[in-house]
Amino acid sequence: MIKACEAMVKCLEAENVKVVFGYPGAAICPFYDKLLDSGIRHILVRHEANGGHAANGYARITGRPAVCIATSGPGALNLLTAIATAYADSIPLICITGQVNSDQIGRDVFQEADITGAAEPFVKHSYLVKNADELPKIFKEAFYIAGTGRPGPVLIDVPMDIQNTLIDFEYPESVEIRSYKPTGKGNYAQIKRVMKALNEAKRPLICVGGGVFASNAQTEIKELSDIMQIPAITTMMGISAFSTDNPLFFGMLGMHGVKSANIAVKDCDVLFLIGARVGDRAVRTPLSVEESTTIIHIDIDPAEIGKNMNADLPLVGDAKLVLRQILDLAKPLEHKEWIEYLNSLKSEPVYEKTKDGTINPRKFISDLSDAMSDNTTVVADVGQNQIWTATSYKIRNGRFLTSGGMGTMGYAIPAAIGAKLADSGRPVVAICGDGSFQMSLMELATAVQHGVKLKIIVMTNRYLGMVREVQQNVYHNRYTAVSLDGSPDFITIASAYGIDSMRVTNEEEAKKAIEILSSSDESFFVECIVDEHTATI
Amino acid sequence: MKHTISVLVENHAGVLSRISGLFSRRGFNIDSLAVGVTDDPAVSRITIIVDGNEYTVEQVEKQLNKLIDVIKVKCLESDELLARELVLIKVSAPADRRAEIMTIAEITGASIIDISMTTITLQIADTNAHIHRLEEIIRPYGIIEEVRTGTIAIQKGAESITLKK
Known part of the structure; x- marks a missing residue:
């Protein structure tokens, strides 16, 4: 017999977990004690939410559930935002929290919080472990639930006495949950109808969402687009599923998207949504799509079909498998006129000159993407920096990560740490604003402590830029609570952490910074000074 | 319009709060909710009367089905129950x-x-x-x-x- 806390570690080993992110505390100490004896690498973050975001970045690059750990009460509560962030973007996380002793639950003892209750709206599933013997089964189920179907966070809350209980350990080989059977292939009759609609379409359009990464269907989408000559656009979550080099790619749609993508949505006659939930930032109202447009919607989550937009041809299933079925029936087609039309809407970006002592952030990001290696992972924070990155960074073979659904500020630095640990061979660039950077700058210590090499870019305009813009346009220049005066000198901050850095205030410095960012293997910190009047789009 | 929804769930602790929480956070209106164990002690049956249009009921069914503890959901027509x-x-x-x-x-x-x-x-x-x-x-x-x-x-x-x- 072994202690349940040792069994928990063995469960993680059985799931082939190599790296976990967390922050210890009394109620999770039994587990941490056993973690010391395993080969699993623990990354100590500086705030629990960032442990969750780091696991989020790690999961998105590995494509497998990633583990984050917190203690009971405040530790678990700090993790909540990260759980909700992962839930909104369908990222598979296993969140392990310590809990007070079973017999003390409900008595409001020190560091007690009902975390399974609090997290309920944001988890795919959760467990409050009451019987130590069930732990191996619970871990097996948790990994299965988190990583299959529509992925999402699963929370396992383990009271301290349960962690110390002796159990017979045997990790289940398979998992059987009678109430959970994710769909795989699509309905064949429906696929034939989809094929007919695609064959008859004059102006078909593929819209790729974040679900495509969960299904790893990037190759299939490219193939379909190539063979049937269907132009493609993405949502923000779908960015990097399609290379910006591809002549059939027309950018990101939505309120912050590009003209070619938005007009394409309006003018297409068949809109083929793949793993996209059509959130309000992508398509504001169903009315922005013409009523005559035939909408095909593939999603693994039936609840997403018809939730935000009515689908004429719903197809429930895993995008990769469904697209394979479609590809089996696909024949080469031409849509020359339609593609020519969309090409005519594309325009080379014009980067207006900004006032002295500032640079144009979009030009900087665009130039950076030209210089960085093709497989770079770019992590955008939230705010103007996010939109600048989403629309200006040309992603060819890399990945774009951001908190798309929840829009959680402070996501970029910790997620970049996770992404780098998941694949150390790929450069990782985090792009933040001076607001979002200050929400997680303490994680520079995490990167330094664990030798995680990051490229960090902070766009400083001394304001919460996106909110400021709303106040400018909607509230008639009545600025309130958006000035970031009092911020520290970020270059000094970077050097305090021992990270080389430079400030960019003109074109020449921009060039130099980009050269260092793209050629050095070491961490490098760049602060770009941006005019507060530089708009989001 | 009132709709009657029958739900079979795993008889686990916390299932009822998952279901009632789902209704409140998605803005679905419950007229009544009754729960009790079935002839199989591992399974409970919940009967929910929902007020809403077709869209609401479809979403209720789909969202309920997403809960891991929910085994089966069926919306019963008023003339068949x-x-x-x-x-x-x-x-x-x-x-x-x-x-x-x-x-x-x-x-x-x-x-x-x-x-x-x-x-x-x-x-x-x-x-x-x-x-x-x-x-x-x-x-x-x-x-x-x-x-x-x-x-x-x-x-x-x-x-x-x-x-x-």
Whole structure:
């Protein structure tokens, strides 16, 4: 017999977990004690939410559930935002929290919080472990639930006495949950109808969402687009599923998207949504799509079909498998006129000159993407920096990560740490604003402590830029609570952490910074000074 | 429009809060909710009466199905179901009114389950509409207290909602 806390570690080993992110505390100490004896690498973050975001970045690059750990009460509560962030973007996380002793639950003892209750709206599933013997089964189920179907966070809350209980350990080989059977292939009759609609379409359009990464269907989408000559656009979550080099790619749609993508949505006659939930930032109202447009919607989550937009041809299933079925029936087609039309809407970006002592952030990001290696992972924070990155960074073979659904500020630095640990061979660039950077700058210590090499870019305009813009346009220049005066000198901050850095205030410095960012293997910190009047789009 | 939804769930702790939480955070309106264990002690059955349009009911069904503990969801059409609720009514009944109340009970199919010097307690298990009628008739006598369960429902005929093959 072994202690349940040792069994928990063995469960993680059985799931082939190599790296976990967390922050210890009394109620999770039994587990941490056993973690010391395993080969699993623990990354100590500086705030629990960032442990969750780091696991989020790690999961998105590995494509497998990633583990984050917190203690009971405040530790678990700090993790909540990260759980909700992962839930909104369908990222598979296993969140392990310590809990007070079973017999003390409900008595409001020190560091007690009902975390399974609090997290309920944001988890795919959760467990409050009451019987130590069930732990191996619970871990097996948790990994299965988190990583299959529509992925999402699963929370396992383990009271301290349960962690110390002796159990017979045997990790289940398979998992059987009678109430959970994710769909795989699509309905064949429906696929034939989809094929007919695609064959008859004059102006078909593929819209790729974040679900495509969960299904790893990037190759299939490219193939379909190539063979049937269907132009493609993405949502923000779908960015990097399609290379910006591809002549059939027309950018990101939505309120912050590009003209070619938005007009394409309006003018297409068949809109083929793949793993996209059509959130309000992508398509504001169903009315922005013409009523005559035939909408095909593939999603693994039936609840997403018809939730935000009515689908004429719903197809429930895993995008990769469904697209394979479609590809089996696909024949080469031409849509020359339609593609020519969309090409005519594309325009080379014009980067207006900004006032002295500032640079144009979009030009900087665009130039950076030209210089960085093709497989770079770019992590955008939230705010103007996010939109600048989403629309200006040309992603060819890399990945774009951001908190798309929840829009959680402070996501970029910790997620970049996770992404780098998941694949150390790929450069990782985090792009933040001076607001979002200050929400997680303490994680520079995490990167330094664990030798995680990051490229960090902070766009400083001394304001919460996106909110400021709303106040400018909607509230008639009545600025309130958006000035970031009092911020520290970020270059000094970077050097305090021992990270080389430079400030960019003109074109020449921009060039130099980009050269260092793209050629050095070491961490490098760049602060770009941006005019507060530089708009989001 | 009222809809009756039958849900089979794993009889785990916390299932009810997952389901009620889902309704409140998605903005679905519940008229009533009744829960109890089935002949299989590992499975509970929940009957929910929802007020909403077709879109709402479809979303309710789909969102319920996403909960891991939910095994089966079925929306029952009003013409294919038998629905009942159980009501206990304590009515004011001084000696000179007892006979009248007993007659009403007999006519409406309510049974008398308790009596005191000043009250009679009625029990009835019937449809919402029939119970409403009884309430209206009994109200002038003075309803002191009323307790009712949520509606439970089962399909007419040989059709069934079970896990058995």
